Amino acid sequence: xxxxTMDNSKLIAEIKRLKAEKNAVILAHYYTLxxxxxxADFVGDSLALAQQAAKSTADVIVMCGVHFxxxxxxxLCPNKKVIVPDLAAGCSLADSCPAADFGEFVKAHPGYTVxxxxxxxxxxxxxxxxxxxxxxALKIVNSLxxxxxxxxxxxxxxxxxxxxxxxxxxxxxxxxxHVHEQFSVEAIVKLKAEHPNAQxxxxxxxxxxxxxxxxxxxxxxVLLKHAVESDCQEFIVATESGIMHEMTKQAPQKKFIPVPxxxxxxxxxxSCNECAYxxxxxxxxxxxxxxxxxxxxxxxxxIIERAKLPIxxxxxxxx
Numbered sequence: 001x002x003x004x005t006m007d008n009s010k011l012i013a014e015i016k017r018l019k020a021e022k023n024a025v026i027l028a029h030y031y032t033l034x035x036x037x038x039x040a041d042f043v044g045d046s047l048a049l050a051q052q053a054a055k056s057t058a059d060v061i062v063m064c065g066v067h068f069x070x071x072x073x074x075x076l077c078p079n080k081k082v083i084v085p086d087l088a089a090g091c092s093l094a095d096s097c098p099a100a101d102f103g104e105f106v107k108a109h110p111g112y113t114v115x116x117x118x119x120x121x122x123x124x125x126x127x128x129x130x131x132x133x134x135x136x137a138l139k140i141v142n143s144l145x146x147x148x149x150x151x152x153x154x155x156x157x158x159x160x161x162x163x164x165x166x167x168x169x170x171x172x173x174x175x176x177x178h179v180h181e182q183f184s185v186e187a188i189v190k191l192k193a194e195h196p197n198a199q200x201x202x203x204x205x206x207x208x209x210x211x212x213x214x215x216x217x218x219x220x221x222v223l224l225k226h227a228v229e230s231d232c233q234e235f236i237v238a239t240e241s242g243i244m245h246e247m248t249k250q251a252p253q254k255k256f257i258p259v260p261x262x263x264x265x266x267x268x269x270x271s272c273n274e275c276a277y278x279x280x281x282x283x284x285x286x287x288x289x290x291x292x293x294x295x296x297x298x299x300x301x302x303i304i305e306r307a308k309l310p311i312x313x314x315x316x317x318x319x
Contacts, residue, residue: 030240061080093120157204184261199235
């Protein structure tokens with residue numbers, strides 16, 4: 001059946017039919033479009049999606065997110081078919097840490113425990129001792145001896161945040177997320193003046209100047225939980241704006257205000273900061289990938305064997 005992007009109701013019905021027919025499960029990140037989140041079987045941050053993939057009984061896993069998330073699913077479920085709506089859905093943070101360069105960096109620093117953010121390729125995880133997410137990085141770092149020598153990659157902002165909170169001096173790889181790197185300090189100050197009772201929610205991938213303005217710092221899941229449970233009625237949100245879909249669903253009576261990115265001279269500003277890669281996941285592409293069971297994620301068996309170890313350690317330490 002050929003369906004166009006105008007037939008959203010038919011697309012949704014066909015996606016549900018194909019999912020049942022193929023015993024598939026649809027996983028979606030909080031940063032994807034609202035319509036993708038609404039049709040998913042499970043919506044979460046990187047840690048929750050990894051946990052869900054690890055325990056899935058489906059024959060086919062559809063990862064609506066970015067490429068490294070599909071790789072993580074394949075590493076955890078090597079005998080399952082893992083498909084994604086668009087192979088071009090990459091990640092600027094993962095791209096900032098080429099595996100060959102990182103491997104040389106690790107070799108140049110023997111005796112270090114290597115912590116890699118989940119936002120990395122499978123090949124980078126090959127060189128890693130423990131994978132971390134923004135939701136568990138602090139806990140995992142604190143589980144290591146106080147005098148441990150640690151390499152933290154690839155996000156320098158998350159690493160700086162952890163260093164400041166723990167008093168550690170981790171050796172940081174110089175990478176960053178293009179979305180979180182661009183939030184405007186000036187915009188937050190202006191929004192706070194316009195909404196004096198609002199709390200500022202900030203993801204730790206943001207620059208330190210933005211983190212210092214926060215009332216709450218945390219992963220997408222942590223920020224969501226805080227927004228829902230807090231008595232506050234207004235929130236200024238400095239993370240990818242897709243999370244506000246779930247925030248609004250769970251707390252419809254509250255107001256969520258996106259922080260815009262910094263605007264360079266001659267560019268046109270926007271009201272929020274979106275990940276263009278996440279927006280590549282559409283209903284049409286989700287239907288197509290279920291229909292054709294492609295594009296499929298493939299990871300070399302040798303990499304799977306080695307990369308699974310640090311992910312398993314993360315899942316164990318996150319319990």
